[in-house]
Amino acid sequence: MDLITAVVILAALGLLFGAILGFASVKFKVEGDPIVEQINDVLPQTQCGQCGYPGCKPYAEAIANGDEINKCPPGGEAGVKSLADLLGREVIPLDEERGETKPLTIAYIREDECIGCTKCIQACPVDAILGAPKLMHTVIVDECTGCDLCVEPCPVDCIDMLEVPQSISSWKWQQPDLAINIKEVS
């Protein structure tokens, strides 16, 4: 008799918890893969494709699946470090084949030379270029990530990548160690 009660109670509990878990998995379903999201959050979102993937998110997915963390030049050493921290992996030097970390540049279209072919618009991953067929195009400076992707497709070569001039609001104090080194060198 006792045995039967025990079995019944356990079976009932099992069912109940199963139901709760089932409900929870539906109710609290996580959209997407949280690890991929976290990795993507660390990537610089330049969307330049230098990592060999068509954008930051695909690279984030690849990292989550075991790819190396040193393939993003815009993220630089600091980016590798944050990824290593996040994933508990070793800090490794940047993969030089992917390109070097350069200061931020912004695309600039020489508007009088633009023929309005819209090729750059199609290339821009963040819709930072404004224009219409046969009309001159221009770059929304604030939205441009400096990914370089619009330069190649331009048939008349009227897009320059210009370095962003330093401004008071983006200016950074120098790391004193570096400052001292520079002084010693000069």
Place this chain on the structure above:
Amino acid sequence: MERSNFTSEIPIYEIPGGIHPEEHKTESNQTAISSLPLAKEFVINLKAQAGNRSAPTVELGQSVLKGQVIAKNDGVFSSFQHAPTSGTVTAIEKRPIAHASGLEDLCIVIKSDGRDSWVKLERNEEYKSLSREQILARIFEAGIVGLGGASFPSHIKLQRSEGIETLIINAAECEPYISCDDKLIQENAVEILKGAEIISHLYNKLNIIIGIEDNKPKAIEAIKVAREKLKLDVKIGVVPTKYPSGGEKQLIQLLTGKEVQQGKLPADLGLVMHNAGTCFAIYEAIIDGKPLVDRVVTLTGNACPKKGNYRVPIGTPVKHLIDSVQTQDYQQLIMGGPMMGFEIHSLHAGIVKATNCIIMAAKSELSQPQDVAPCIRCGECMIACPASLLPQQLYWHAKADEFEKAEDYNLFDCIECGACAYVCPSDIPLVQYYRYAKSSIRNNRLEKIKADKARDRHEARLERIERVKREKAEKHRKAAETRRKAAEASGKNDAKKAAVEAALARVQAKKKAQAEQSDLKPKQDEGS
């Protein structure tokens, strides 16, 4: 140095840490505030205040009068700028500015006509008939920002009215060398207190406390005389001379015993603090109708032959100042004090509203960055820190780019006073590390915002491309369907048509047959 034997009228509390560097104030505070010859050209920096850059309202070649608005606010968190003298606008362009970076920024350049003639000013003794909003608007339009150093727009600080009970006038002026507030109080205590009265009126009366270090006996005397004259209830809080007692949080703690917690404002304690110079500027703006076009600047340092305090128009190039006092052989030019100031990179930069002092330092007057030794973990820096931080930990983390950890050690509570670096036996430029860490963190935050935006735009684009693709496919499908339907429909129609035609044919055939029949048959019916 002379100490006041005047005992404080309110109890004074303790603050942690602090240092006692040589004061060097007597060199500059013995003579009356005077003026220098007018410069030929003025360079007014439009981003000199905390907040947004002011937007020019004048055109190239336009002639302006002293006190005329030349740039107005961009949003509320911004300020107005006025012509410091009469003359012509000769440039609106990027020029080197008085900033630690040595960078250029947008400036308005005015060539003086030498007449220094004012716009028409509207005096207003009866400010009490104005509404709170009207007074605040005048303070805003007079371009008044905090003159103690941070250049925070004053109208914003005065905005919040609920729960404010006390005005503290900051007259501590704790940094060595600087004596501009000391002299201003000695000469214009009445106007400063009237300015304080205006602020008090904005809140329907506040308790007024003036916090001052005991190394300014003459200024304390002047305040006593002035409050007697004005019959104004002002408590004088005399604090012992110790750097940095004039920091906002530090002076509040000294005078009230209360600490402004992290992320909070003095207003949360019912306090509002304004510098003595700012009170004077508010007086001039409201009573005399004068915008902020000049300020008192201490010119000092061993390489300055005419040490003293001068009323200098905003935008006066540094070069003009050092030429006017005929300095020779200075080794270093510092804007601000020796603790918190910065080295001037360009002599052509104009002074700004925050410029309280220029030190023309002779050789080996100020300690130069020496050979830095490793940290010996002596803990001296911790003892000296007025914000009760652990400077040594901050240093380690900033050096290793471990910004998050530095933040965990309350990096942003650091007021960059330099007390830690002053006592450090290893001569580590500690404050530079903190500034480096702070500016890196700020930049990273901005970059993160930009990255998030780029990600959103990229995702929106992918979605759009996907959608367009879907829509195209859908359109194709629909078109195909319509065609199919049409074809089907036309097929059906044919059948109908055929049926109709067949029917018609049948009817016709029948009729024909009938006609033939009737032709043959005799017409029986006709006769009937």
